Amino acid sequence: MDYIEIEESPDLQGSIKISGAKNAALPILALTILAKNETCIKNLPNVKDIKTFLKLLDLLGSSHREDTASDCFYVDTSKINSTTATYDIVKTMRASILVLGPLLARFGECRVSLPGGCAIGQRPVGLHLKALEQMGAEIDIESGYIHAKAPNGLKGKVIVFDKITVTGSENIIMAAALAQGTTKIVNVAKEPEVVQLCEILQQSGVEIKDIGSDEIEIVGTGGELLDFDPISVIPDRIEAGTYLCAAAITNSRLTLEAVNPGHLEAVIQKLEEMGFGIEQGDTTITLLPAKKIKPVDIVTTEYPGFPTDMQAQFMALATQAEGASVIQERLFENRLMHVSELQRLGASIKLKGNTATINGPTELHGAEVMATDLRASSALVLAGLIAKGKTQVHRIYHLDRGYEQLEAKLSNIGVKIVRGKE
Ligand code: EPZ
Secondary structure (H helix, E strand, O other): OEEEEEEOOOOOOOEEEOOEOHHHHHHHHHHHHHEOOOEEEEOOOOOHHHHHHHHHHHHHOOEEEEEOOOOEEEEEOOOOOOOEEOHHHHOOOHHHHHHHHHHHHHHOEEEEEOOOOEOOEOOOOHHHHHHHHHOOOEEEEEOOEEEEEOOOOOEOOEEEOOOOOHHHHHHHHHHHHHOEOEEEEEOOOOOHHHHHHHHHHHHOOOEEEOOOOOEEEEEOOOOOOEOOOOEEOOEOHHHHHHHHHHHHHOOOOEEEEOOOHHHHHHHHHHHHHOOOEEEEOOOOEEEEOOOOOOOOEEEEOOOOOEOHHHHHHHHHHHOOOOEEEEEEOOOOOOOOOHHHHHHHOOOEEEEEOOEEEEEEOOOOEOOEEEOOOHHHHHHHHHHHHHOEOEEEEEOOHHHHOOOOOHHHHHHHOOOEEEEEEO
């Protein structure tokens, strides 16, 4: 297993180019199941979760190839000959559930292993299943597998999600695109990755109303497969937010390139509240140092609110604010495992239920710490930037799932970072 060692690196400078968004690329790969021909995807991030999803598609019978001349990563799902997503793969990546809607819509039957528990919470998929049942699917849980059948195709319906779910919305949007008739989805997620999925479908000729609102309507093709123009994955707003926090925790000036500032409004607002300056261009954001880092109050919520995927990084940052910050995690019941690791570095954090109170500023000291999930891992790397001495972050396979070239990007801006083997 690999670990990362970071030496205190208080002065960052320069710029970082942001990669394509993992959480936008995963549903786009699932969407290719609805394609007639091979699909060109650009700006696909080279991270472990994407490789895992491609492996899943390959196991179903699809193929892929890279064409450097056109900058396209082509996925061809025309020869899919299996509709079973097995436990071995689903257990390594919960986002595998994204094949459920498209496989069912295209083939009328599929078996997808139920994703098990997860480090950040229970993460049920009941809402995905309920919505598909409303669209006419018969669903049985057999030996740990979701067995879904819709031999006569899915039917457009009004789906009201009890709770906003990102991958749940994506699954139903993809299913609705091939269903018969109109599906109205109420309380649909509005994350940029959901919006991009709808826009791609719209460009391919699917009629979709009110994209980006919390009620959308999709007119299905009645089973006819789609043809997609080349797709360019949107920039990763969470990777961007993480590097903004790297600049903030070291109180340095840093520019992000190839980013969409419009996707980061809640994050930018919190950084401004903490006293940092922000300069925005069309595709750039520059963070300017604060005279004094002020404490902040954060409640995680669905987009356009403050993202749960940025909660851990802001907790690391709050250790350097002058005063008490309060961070409440509202989406996942167990997404505060980084608290005890940050405490090992010297952070003063009190945890009550899902609310952490962070007293700052505290001097952090390098230690060995353990990554528990993707974003918790990045928070430990951020803390390592300012901790005296050296910080070793173990189990960094979590980081490799979602941050492309993390060490190279950080060392380019002046971070002393190396990867080692246990
Ligand atoms: C997506 O997960 C992201 N994953 C997560 O990214 C992100 O943290 C999360 O949305 C919230 O923004 C991908 O996009 C691949 P949800 P998802 O369904 O779709 C409850 C990262 O680090 N719920 O929106 O699985 C659920 O328990 C990560 O990149 C139900 O109760 O999350 C949670 O409380 C990890 N029943 C809430 O909804 C259901 O059937 C939101 O979860 C489904 C969800």
